[in-house]
Amino acid sequence: MWSLLVTNVTVVCCLALFWPVRAASISTQDERQAYPLTFLDTLESSIGGSGFPDETNETEDCCAKWFECGLQFDQTIKAIFDELPxxxxxxxxxxxxxxxxxxxxxxxxxxxxxxxxxxxxxxxxxxxxxxxxxxxxxxxxxxxxxxxxxxxxxxxxxxxxxxxxxxxxxxxxxxxxxxxxxxxxxxxxxxxxxxxxxxxxxxxxxxxxxxxxxxxxxxxxxxxxxx
Incomplete structure (x- = not known):
């Protein structure tokens, strides 16, 4: 399943954008121990890299994909930023x-x-x-x-x-x-x-x-x- 996900640039970028939204609710101490199996961990272990698409592929525009998936979670992210001073x-x-x-x-x-x-x-x-x-x-x-x-x-x-x-x-x-x-x-x-x-x-x-x-x-x- 994850091998299919990591081949999809949109999914990778969206997970990279959305992960902190989930992480924002966890304890500030020992974050990785408190939430050991994350989307990021799974992606990293699946592709053996940073969890992002191949930067050498000039046909991929991850900035555009990042923007597109950001629109999907716009209200959630906006709520997080609204809490900031x-x-x-x-x-x-x-x-x-x-x-x-x-x-x-x-x-x-x-x-x-x-x-x-x-x-x-x-x-x-x-x-x-x-x-x-x-x-x-x-x-x-x-x-x-x-x-x-x-x-x-x-x-x-x-x-x-x-x-x-x-x-x-x-x-x-x-x-x-x-x-x-x-x-x-x-x-x-x-x-x-x-x-x-x-x-x-x-x-x-x-x-x-x-x-x-x-x-x-x-x-x-x-x-x-x-x-």
């Missing part, structure tokens, strides 16, 4: 209070954040031209996390190549799965943020001022689509 409209590392607790007007309570700017130097794709990025620390029993990026004027980047986007799996909670379900789709989309953001739109629930300007935004779109 809104991105603050302004941020500077010196503004992060002790303990990283910031009040969220959206949910009317505090969430914990961390400065992840330095992580982009060697682990994560960097959002150019972001100056700083912060990420919400996942709550107990959750894997997803909000991710926000800011320019050198401390303003939230609400769109374009520098904007952050929510994570289905926080790298601080489970970096391996973050690579597979947040970074791998970015790679599959060949760094085209216009396609990636269509499924993972940057958060602007607080209706912050649109940043960058319309002119710069159009230029970034043109550059991304002609890369």
């Amino acid at each position: 809104a991105c603050p409209c302004f941020f500077h590392p010196q503004m992060l209070p002790f303990g990283g607790r910031i009040e969220d007007p959206k949910h009317k309570r505090h969430f914990r954040w961390r400065d992840v700017t330095q992580l982009f130097s060697n682990k994560l794709p960097r959002q150019e031209p972001a100056e700083w990025c912060i990420e919400q620390k996942p709550e107990p029993g959750k894997l997803a996390a909000q991710h926000c990026c800011y320019n050198n004027s401390t303003m939230l980047i609400t769109r374009g190549s520098g904007a952050g986007s929510p994570r289905l799996v926080s790298p601080s909670r489970f970096f391996l799965y973050h690579e597979k379900f947040d970074i791998q789709p970015w790679i599959d989309c060949k760094g085209d943020w216009t396609r990636y953001h269509a499924m993972r739109p940057p958060n602007n629930d607080l209706l912050c001022h649109q940043n960058p300007s319309e002119k710069e935004y159009r230029l970034q779109r043109l550059q991304a689509q002609s890369y």
